[in-house]
Amino acid sequence: MKEERLSARDVSYTYEESADPALKKISLSIEAGEFVAVLGHNGSGKSTLAKLMNALYLPTEGQVLVCGMDTADDSRLWDIRRQAGMIFQNPDNQIVATVVEEDVAFGLENLGVPHDVMVPRIKEALKAVRMTDYAESAPHMLSGGQKQRVAIAGILAMQPSCLIADEATAMLDPSGRREVLDTVCRLNREKGITVVWITHFMEEAAQADRVIVISDGEEALTGTPREVFRQVDRMRELHLDVPHMAALAHELREEGMPLPEGILTVEEMAGEVMKLLCPSN
Amino acid sequence: MSIELKQVSHTYSEGSAFQSVALKNISLKIEDGEFVCLVGHTGCGKSTLVQHLNGLLKPTSGQVLVDGEDLNGEHVDRRKLRQRVGLVFQYPEYQLFEETVAKDIGFGPKNLGLDAAQIDARVRRAMERVHMDYNKYAQRSPFELSGGQMRRVAIAGVLAMEPEVLILDEPTAGLDPRGRDRILTMLEELHREGGTIVMVSHSMDDVARLATRVIVLAHGELVMTGTPREIFTRPERMEEIGLGVPDAARLCAELRRRGLDLPEDLYTQAELKEHILRAWKEARRAE
Numbered sequence: 001m002k003e004e005r006l007s008a009r010d011v012s013y014t015y016e017e018s019a020d021p022a023l024k025k026i027s028l029s030i031e032a033g034e035f036v037a038v039l040g041h042n043g044s045g046k047s048t049l050a051k052l053m054n055a056l057y058l059p060t061e062g063q064v065l066v067c068g069m070d071t072a073d074d075s076r077l078w079d080i081r082r083q084a085g086m087i088f089q090n091p092d093n094q095i096v097a098t099v100v101e102e103d104v105a106f107g108l109e110n111l112g113v114p115h116d117v118m119v120p121r122i123k124e125a126l127k128a129v130r131m132t133d134y135a136e137s138a139p140h141m142l143s144g145g146q147k148q149r150v151a152i153a154g155i156l157a158m159q160p161s162c163l164i165a166d167e168a169t170a171m172l173d174p175s176g177r178r179e180v181l182d183t184v185c186r187l188n189r190e191k192g193i194t195v196v197w198i199t200h201f202m203e204e205a206a207q208a209d210r211v212i213v214i215s216d217g218e219e220a221l222t223g224t225p226r227e228v229f230r231q232v233d234r235m236r237e238l239h240l241d242v243p244h245m246a247a248l249a250h251e252l253r254e255e256g257m258p259l260p261e262g263i264l265t266v267e268e269m270a271g272e273v274m275k276l277l278c279p280s281n
Numbered sequence: 282m283s284i285e286l287k288q289v290s291h292t293y294s295e296g297s298a299f300q301s302v303a304l305k306n307i308s309l310k311i312e313d314g315e316f317v318c319l320v321g322h323t324g325c326g327k328s329t330l331v332q333h334l335n336g337l338l339k340p341t342s343g344q345v346l347v348d349g350e351d352l353n354g355e356h357v358d359r360r361k362l363r364q365r366v367g368l369v370f371q372y373p374e375y376q377l378f379e380e381t382v383a384k385d386i387g388f389g390p391k392n393l394g395l396d397a398a399q400i401d402a403r404v405r406r407a408m409e410r411v412h413m414d415y416n417k418y419a420q421r422s423p424f425e426l427s428g429g430q431m432r433r434v435a436i437a438g439v440l441a442m443e444p445e446v447l448i449l450d451e452p453t454a455g456l457d458p459r460g461r462d463r464i465l466t467m468l469e470e471l472h473r474e475g476g477t478i479v480m481v482s483h484s485m486d487d488v489a490r491l492a493t494r495v496i497v498l499a500h501g502e503l504v505m506t507g508t509p510r511e512i513f514t515r516p517e518r519m520e521e522i523g524l525g526v527p528d529a530a531r532l533c534a535e536l537r538r539r540g541l542d543l544p545e546d547l548y549t550q551a552e553l554k555e556h557i558l559r560a561w562k563e564a565r566r567a568e
Contacts, residue, residue: 042429042456042459042460089455176323239458239459241458245528248554251554266531266532273557273561
């Protein structure tokens with residue numbers, strides 16, 4: 001059996017100023033090395049869930065475990081944050097230093113990591129996000145995608161086992177989005193880092209191992225991208241989209257065309273259409 | 282009204298060590314009733330360009346003509362002109378500041394010196410156009426609203442100036458699918474009512490849905506202009522520039538590459554659906 005990295009057990013969370021809970025009795029378990037996308041419209045509770053996963057918030061009810069550590073256990077707080085690093089939406093709000101490598105060093109310095117340990121870790125972290133050439137650059141001269149990669153390097157330097165990204169690509173242009181998602185996919189694949197990827201982009205979620213859809217503070221759907229995105233009507237009820245090709249396949253099926261369920265990409269769509277139209281090939 | 286750029290170049294910090302050329306020799310004209318979408322990479326000059334359209338930036342060389350008159354000429358009232366050309370910046374909700382939604386939207390009209398009844402009428406009209414219920418939201422604090430609602434309030438603030446041309450810099454960035462769709466529907470309506478709109482966007486699907494004309498910028502230069510059909514049915518060229526095309530256009534190119542007989546200029550999902558269905562029905566009949 002795979003090791004559990006992040007788990008929530010009957011977790012509810014109510015904001016102080018609010019009467020209704022933002023999350024209602026959510027239970028989930030994320031295994032080591034999984035890439036899980038979390039979808040949900042604004043106000044669904046998905047950012048609240050992310051903040052519970054590295055003890056920025058503590059559950060009102062229930063329990064959140066990070067690598068087996070209870071986030072309510074104050075004595076483990078730094079271990080928890082080191083294990084579950086978090087990146088946020090706005091690239092400009094996460095950079096603290098005036099030189100890239102100093103920014104990556106920030107977390108390590110706070111932990112009091114000795115200099116001779118710190119230097120190679122920073123190098124390795126920058127290499128992992130392919131930002132080595134910018135080690136001595138000023139962060140404000142970087143593009144949004146590059147800034148997010150620096151933020152990721154800052155987390156990697158702490159050698160975490162999980163990365164939680166709360167709409168990390170929302171403010172980026174398409175190429176910036178691509179480079180950040182590619183970086184995270186590579187870290188997941190090559191270093192086995194567990195990823196929780198919160199996004200509004202259905203095409204990004206289509207690349208995950210598993211998709212969790214949150215609506216009104218509850219888990220509404222979960223499964224592989226193919227299982228989730230073939231429920232086109234249900235997704236729309238939840239005020240979400242599905243990838244364009246999944247939507248087109250759904251419409252064609254409704255017209256009677258026997259396309260298989262689970263089409264997500266342009267290539268898959270083209271392949272299935274050609275099978276029906278030119279069965280001889 | 283028409284806005285014309287004649288050989289406009291713009292260089293930031295000219296003459297200093299930080300000198301950078303943002304626009305090179307751009308000529309284009311925006312006509313009444315158009316919905317023009319500006320696309321290109323971050324840093325390609327899109328935001329610099331839109332700030333020339335209402336005189337926030339002056340060209341380093343070249344001219345901006347509004348209804349034939351040089352915007353940067355000596356006797357032009359640029360303040361007046363900015364009322365005619367409304368600019369909605371990126372993440373405009375960061376600029377909300379008033380206690381109530383109505384006061385925030387009414388801020389511009391109030392500065393025009395309108396009386397309370399006129400201001401109220403403009404606020405009501407602007408709220409209606411962005412689909413915000415006046416009775417429900419006018420007296421609420423803008424900071425209690427959702428991200429998408431805050432953005433619509435900020436856009437209403439510009440609409441309350443009743444501009445003839447509305448310019449928006451990435452109006453759907455960072456919104457969830459529902460928030461995005463609300464903004465797009467609202468822009469569609471404004472355009473249908475005869476408004477002239479210029480929109481900067483990274484989303485080719487939004488562009489495909491709304492644009493009557495697309496302008497592609499790369500490295501400060503205008504590299505392509507045309508209808509969405511003309512632009513999106515050249516996926517290789519767009520990908521060369523590092524921009525994509527809508528998935529439907531990619532599917533059309535991919536099916537053609539695999540030998541399906543389709544017109545080459547399809548780029549919307551509805552068109553693709555229709556053509557694929559027709560081809561499938563023909564294939565079944567042939568069996």
